[in-house]
Amino acid sequence: MSNEMLLKYLQIFIGLAGLLYLWQWRFKAYRIDLLRENLFELRKEIFEAARTGKIGFEMPTYRIITNTLNGFIRFGHRLTFLQVLLTIIVFKKTNIPDKLKFNSRYHKSLHGLNKEQMQLFNDYKQRMNLIVLTHVMGSPFIFITCVLPIICLVLLIKGYKGCALILKGAVKFRKRSHPYSIHRPWQSGYEALQGNTIIVYKLNELDTAAYAHSVFCNAHFMQSKENLAISA
Amino acid sequence: MVYIICKDSAGNIWLLLGNSVVKTSFAALKMPPERSRNQLEADLAITKAELNFVRRSQAIASFTSIFLAFIRYGAFCVLGYFATKCVSAMAGRTTYANMAMTFLVKMKADKWIAYTLGGGGMLYGWSERRLRQRNIKRFGQAAADMEKVIDPQRSSSHLSTDGTTHPLDRQVI
Numbered sequence: 001m002s003n004e005m006l007l008k009y010l011q012i013f014i015g016l017a018g019l020l021y022l023w024q025w026r027f028k029a030y031r032i033d034l035l036r037e038n039l040f041e042l043r044k045e046i047f048e049a050a051r052t053g054k055i056g057f058e059m060p061t062y063r064i065i066t067n068t069l070n071g072f073i074r075f076g077h078r079l080t081f082l083q084v085l086l087t088i089i090v091f092k093k094t095n096i097p098d099k100l101k102f103n104s105r106y107h108k109s110l111h112g113l114n115k116e117q118m119q120l121f122n123d124y125k126q127r128m129n130l131i132v133l134t135h136v137m138g139s140p141f142i143f144i145t146c147v148l149p150i151i152c153l154v155l156l157i158k159g160y161k162g163c164a165l166i167l168k169g170a171v172k173f174r175k176r177s178h179p180y181s182i183h184r185p186w187q188s189g190y191e192a193l194q195g196n197t198i199i200v201y202k203l204n205e206l207d208t209a210a211y212a213h214s215v216f217c218n219a220h221f222m223q224s225k226e227n228l229a230i231s232a
Numbered sequence: 233m234v235y236i237i238c239k240d241s242a243g244n245i246w247l248l249l250g251n252s253v254v255k256t257s258f259a260a261l262k263m264p265p266e267r268s269r270n271q272l273e274a275d276l277a278i279t280k281a282e283l284n285f286v287r288r289s290q291a292i293a294s295f296t297s298i299f300l301a302f303i304r305y306g307a308f309c310v311l312g313y314f315a316t317k318c319v320s321a322m323a324g325r326t327t328y329a330n331m332a333m334t335f336l337v338k339m340k341a342d343k344w345i346a347y348t349l350g351g352g353g354m355l356y357g358w359s360e361r362r363l364r365q366r367n368i369k370r371f372g373q374a375a376a377d378m379e380k381v382i383d384p385q386r387s388s389s390h391l392s393t394d395g396t397t398h399p400l401d402r403q404v405i
Contacts, residue, residue, distance in 0.1 A: 022353060086296065
């Protein structure tokens with residue numbers, strides 16, 4: 001084997017190691033940061049709505065939504081495809097009382113609110129779920145196993161120009177069918193989900209998990225702080 | 233000081249504070265109203281179910297983190313293994329690895345990997361920059377809002393919100 005070949009081999013190995021590092025460390029960290037940034041922005045918006053009086057800080061729905069958001073922000077690093085899949089399976093196996101489920105808690109808390117407030121809270125909930133869904137479905141595993149083969153197939157069949165045309169048509173169709181998409185871009189995405197009740201149902205399960213984790217971890221954190229204060 | 237709490241049939245609470253006896257109620261003490269055993273048991277069952285769910289989720293999280301670490305570091309191990317195989321092939325011992333590597337070289341894999349790595353790095357850098365700008369925007373806005381609460385006369389500095397150079401400042405006067 002010549003030295004030139006050895007150099008090429010080394011290039012391949014170093015390149016592959018670099019790609020692995022970029023994917024497994026840097027991009028994963030970036031995606032978690034992006035998820036948290038999106039959720040923080042949403043939380044800030046909800047706070048602003050409460051500050052300006054559109055909704056109230058004392059409303060139970062406000063507490064539920066912010067607690068769930070906090071749960072997602074805190075455990076954003078765990079929102080991997082595998083974790084979500086296993087959580088959904090465990091959710092099925094665990095006998096969780098209806099009182100604990102996010103959906104029943106959320107709908108119960110909506111009683112007594114006016115139409116605008118209900119609409120606002122529903123929007124926030126939909127956006128939160130869409131952010132989480134986008135994060136989970138955009139994981140590299142899903143991208144490589146589902147999205148990439150479809151792109152390759154379309155590229156093979158239609159070529160680059162065909163792909164560009166399909167993309168253009170899709171954007172045009174979206175704008176035409178959802179005139180409000182400029183102001184409420186999440187709405188069209190969520191409406192597409194409405195037909196698929198299974199996904200919406202699973203998203204509510206995720207919300208329950210996030211809410212439960214947030215509340216429990218907060219309680220645990222407060223307890224630890226109290227214990228520390230007592231021991232001090 | 234010793235507090236002894238008793239409850240009479242009328243629902244009053246009697247406190248013995250040192251030598252004096254004080255009559256009070258749950259409402260006056262700002263204590264939650266008394267709850268029946270059934271209510272407490274129902275609450276306990278719900279808390280137990282919630283705790284059980286959180287415990288199971290923690291177990292899943294542990295399993296997932298181990299599994300992902302296995303994939304993550306396993307991939308590096310596989311790379312190392314093939315690198316050593318490559319050295320063995322150099323010595324003429326393993327022809328199989330040599331063939332695989334020759335195939336990769338013929339496919340110009342080194343070139344494509346380098347392009348992907350470079351492109352991926354650029355994409356990562358650009359995405360991180362955008363994220364940082366969004367972050368600056370969020371924090372900058374929050375700070376400006378709070379400053380306005382303290383000083384309502386505060387005027388705008390006309391700086392760009394995302395921390396980049398203001399388009400007007402780019403122009404040479």
